Amino acid sequence: GAEGGRLVTYNRDENLALAAQRSRLPIFKCRDAILFLVETRATTVLVGQTGCGKTTQVPQYLAEAGWCAGGRMVACTQPRRVAAQTIAARVAEEMGTPLGRDVGYAVRFESVCTPGVTKIVFCTDGVLLRELMDDPLLTKYGVVMVDEAHERSLASDALLGLLKKIQRRRPDLRVVIASATIQAETFAEFFDTRDVPLKPALGPAALAPGARVPSREPGIVSVEGRAHSVAIHYLAKPAPEYVKAAVATALDVHRSEGPGDVLVFLTGEDEIEEACEMLRDAWEEETRAASGRRMSGATNALPGTTNERERTRGEPSNASPGIRSRLVVCPLYAGLPPAAQTEAFAPAPRYARKVVVASNVAETSVTIEGVAYVIDCLFAKKKSYDASRGAESLLVAPVSRAAANQRAGRAGRLRPGKCFRLCTELDFGRLPEQETPEMLRSDLASLVLQLKHLGIDNIVHFEWLSPPPAANMLKAIELLYALGALDDDAKLTSPLGVRLAELPLEPQLGKALLVSDDMGCVSEMLTVAAFTQVTSVWQSARGRQKALDEARDRFAVAEGDAVTFLNVRAAWERAGGVDGGGKSRAFAEKNMLSRRALVRASDIREQLSKHVSRFGLNPSRSIAPAKDPDPVRRAMASGFFANAATLAPHGGGADGCAFRSVRGGGTLYVHPGSVLFRARPACVVYVSAVNTGKEYMRDVTSVDPEWLPELAPHFYAKRNKSGAEPPPDAAFAF
DNA sequence: TAGGGTTTT
Numbered sequence: 001g002a003e004g005g006r007l008v009t010y011n012r013d014e015n016l017a018l019a020a021q022r023s024r025l026p027i028f029k030c031r032d033a034i035l036f037l038v039e040t041r042a043t044t045v046l047v048g049q050t051g052c053g054k055t056t057q058v059p060q061y062l063a064e065a066g067w068c069a070g071g072r073m074v075a076c077t078q079p080r081r082v083a084a085q086t087i088a089a090r091v092a093e094e095m096g097t098p099l100g101r102d103v104g105y106a107v108r109f110e111s112v113c114t115p116g117v118t119k120i121v122f123c124t125d126g127v128l129l130r131e132l133m134d135d136p137l138l139t140k141y142g143v144v145m146v147d148e149a150h151e152r153s154l155a156s157d158a159l160l161g162l163l164k165k166i167q168r169r170r171p172d173l174r175v176v177i178a179s180a181t182i183q184a185e186t187f188a189e190f191f192d193t194r195d196v197p198l199k200p201a202l203g204p205a206a207l208a209p210g211a212r213v214p215s216r217e218p219g220i221v222s223v224e225g226r227a228h229s230v231a232i233h234y235l236a237k238p239a240p241e242y243v244k245a246a247v248a249t250a251l252d253v254h255r256s257e258g259p260g261d262v263l264v265f266l267t268g269e270d271e272i273e274e275a276c277e278m279l280r281d282a283w284e285e286e287t288r289a290a291s292g293r294r295m296s297g298a299t300n301a302l303p304g305t306t307n308e309r310e311r312t313r314g315e316p317s318n319a320s321p322g323i324r325s326r327l328v329v330c331p332l333y334a335g336l337p338p339a340a341q342t343e344a345f346a347p348a349p350r351y352a353r354k355v356v357v358a359s360n361v362a363e364t365s366v367t368i369e370g371v372a373y374v375i376d377c378l379f380a381k382k383k384s385y386d387a388s389r390g391a392e393s394l395l396v397a398p399v400s401r402a403a404a405n406q407r408a409g410r411a412g413r414l415r416p417g418k419c420f421r422l423c424t425e426l427d428f429g430r431l432p433e434q435e436t437p438e439m440l441r442s443d444l445a446s447l448v449l450q451l452k453h454l455g456i457d458n459i460v461h462f463e464w465l466s467p468p469p470a471a472n473m474l475k476a477i478e479l480l481y482a483l484g485a486l487d488d489d490a491k492l493t494s495p496l497g498v499r500l501a502e503l504p505l506e507p508q509l510g511k512a513l514l515v516s517d518d519m520g521c522v523s524e525m526l527t528v529a530a531f532t533q534v535t536s537v538w539q540s541a542r543g544r545q546k547a548l549d550e551a552r553d554r555f556a557v558a559e560g561d562a563v564t565f566l567n568v569r570a571a572w573e574r575a576g577g578v579d580g581g582g583k584s585r586a587f588a589e590k591n592m593l594s595r596r597a598l599v600r601a602s603d604i605r606e607q608l609s610k611h612v613s614r615f616g617l618n619p620s621r622s623i624a625p626a627k628d629p630d631p632v633r634r635a636m637a638s639g640f641f642a643n644a645a646t647l648a649p650h651g652g653g654a655d656g657c658a659f660r661s662v663r664g665g666g667t668l669y670v671h672p673g674s675v676l677f678r679a680r681p682a683c684v685v686y687v688s689a690v691n692t693g694k695e696y697m698r699d700v701t702s703v704d705p706e707w708l709p710e711l712a713p714h715f716y717a718k719r720n721k722s723g724a725e726p727p728p729d730a731a732f733a734f
Numbered sequence: 735t736a737g738g739g740t741t742t743t
Contacts, residue, residue: 151741396739
């Protein structure tokens with residue numbers, strides 16, 4: 001039929017079962033309270049514990065109560081695309097309709113909705129933020145529910161600020177914010193606009209005659225969850241080496257605790273793989289030693305950590321398991337090849353216990369069934385942003401108590417569980433209560449551009465949930481001015497600024513793509529832009545550095561990573577590309593390339609291609625980079641002129657190939673993953689700099705230093721005479 | 735000489 005040929009059979013019993021399940025969810029008792037608040041208040045804050053059913057039920061309640069009248073929809077935003085897709089599928093099933101008809105979803109590259117028919121749409125917060133550019137008052141929606149708002153992602157914080165603005169023009173719009181307890185007051189206070197006058201309603205957003213103006217004092221509903229209790233255990237004294245402590249604790253759990261899988265939180269690939277090896281080796285040795293002792297009649301005296309640990313709650317008496325069960329050890333992190341990830345999700349074989357050693361992916365992004373024990377090192381790699389250097393850092397830091405509680409909750413999904421925190425209870429109390437919102441530790445250039453596009457010229461007076469540091473804001477505006485996206489009055493330029501705002505790319509990369517029209521290499525820059533958007537097209541180097549270096553050298557050119565990407569894509573396309581089946585799969589494997597990354601890069605390239613076509617550029621316009629790589633290099637320099645570095649005098653010294661940042665004078669190094677790692681180009685531009693111990697430049701292109709003042713005269717010519725010259729004062733009059 | 739936590743448009 002119209003819905004992709006899927007035949008839907010009405011199954012009365014099945015629907016009865018679903019209806020019964022729905023009414024048994026904890027949130028069902030709050031149905032009327034929620035609907036009353038949404039009816040009478042502009043904003044409702046919903047505090048819903050894990051498993052209460054808020055995400056699947058509330059949109060249905062709203063649709064049932066008539067919030068989709070007049071062809072409007074209920075939107076429910078999610079921070080992650082998989083969540084939007086799977087929740088939509090679940091709700092469609094509950095409503096007995098095919099996915100994409102009454103219930104749909106919208107994520108990047110994929111919208112499964114039927115315009116005019118779909119009532120409930122689950123989308124990523126990023127998609128809804130983008131949608132504002134076409135429909136600044138979100139007129140398609142009667143209610144917007146922002147789910148997981150406590151995570152404080154950049155997109156959801158921005159969305160909440162904008163929704164507050166929209167509410168002043170749309171008294172008919174309702175906002176529901178679903179959040180964890182500790183953040184509820186923050187949201188309720190932010191949306192309390194009792195003293196703020198409404199603005200005149202615009203066009204179709206006007207309130208229907210006779211409709212009631214809602215109170216602008218937010219309502220709060222709290223719904224108990226269905227998670228099981230998790231007993232928390234702390235160390236009696238600090239453990240300085242948390243990887244070792246985590247391994248010892250996991251073995252201890254395996255030796256002495258009842259059934260249930262173990263989830264260990266560590267910070268990154270290296271730690272995770274190291275811990276997995278230690279676990280496998282230790283358990284193998286212990287099993288061997290135990291069988292030896294049994295032969296000689298020795299007691300079961302194994303090195304343990306039990307005595308070092310303070311038991312904070314009544315401990316069930318676990319008879320030591322008589323059978324030494326098998327231990328299945330699985331690493332889990334986002335960069336792991338998909339096949340290996342599947343193992344971590346597969347149930348453990350009978351009589352075996354599974355230990356999943358995971359990064360932060362397991363905190364919110366994925367759920368592993370069967371976990372009853374969590375071991376938490378209480379650290380994570382965290383991103384921060386230093387505006388003065390225009391660089392990001394990715395360093396290990398302690399997590400917040402809120403994050404630790406989220407991690408602990410992973411042990412209580414099926415039955416009461418236990419969480420072992422690898423710190424003392426006193427030290428735990430000293431951790432920050434919550435994570436720093438992403439808004440406060442991000443490069444804001446792209447967001448400022450989007451806000452300008454929405455007509456928000458006075459960025460400083462924008463009502464931020466957490467106002468970002470002034471230095472970060474200034475840096476973003478300075479960059480946008482230098483790129484020509486903002487004029488002397490800090491207004492968005494047209495067409496350049498408008499186009500940069502519409503492109504789903506960082507503005508520097510967007511600029512490089514747009515100027516490629518002048519250089520005649522649009523097709524090439526589409527490829528380069530797409531390739532820089534994926535984590536890495538190369539497979540993880542771990543344990544196979546030599547093979548990876550050799551593979552990369554087959555494509556590498558002296559001009560750097562951008563031109564190398566063109567070689568990779570050309571070869572991948574010759575092998576069949578996305579639709580190449582086994583041939584392109586074999587190509588990727590042979591050349592240590594990640595098929596997943598290549599496919600995603602192709603999707604991004606296609607999307608960017610549509611955007612530039614709309615701007616009137618010819619996406620097929622191409623040069624022959626093998627004959628002349630300079631147009632691509634010049635395009636990169638036109639976008640990334642602010643990210644330039646020159647080889648330091650004696651740059652090839654003991655600490656590697658040092659470069660001096662043209663902007664701040666700081667020392668930079670070429671990332672070992674770059675094809676220019678061993679090269680010594682006099683001058684380079686880079687797409688990003690990340691400090692992971694040293695400051696590394698990623699996606700590096702060698703450029704002629706003469707090009708920089710030529711391609712960015714306003715940025716360079718003045719700067720050379722008088723050092724760091726800021727843009728005219730007018731640019732700061734935002 | 736030596737390395738990428740996690741999302742998303």
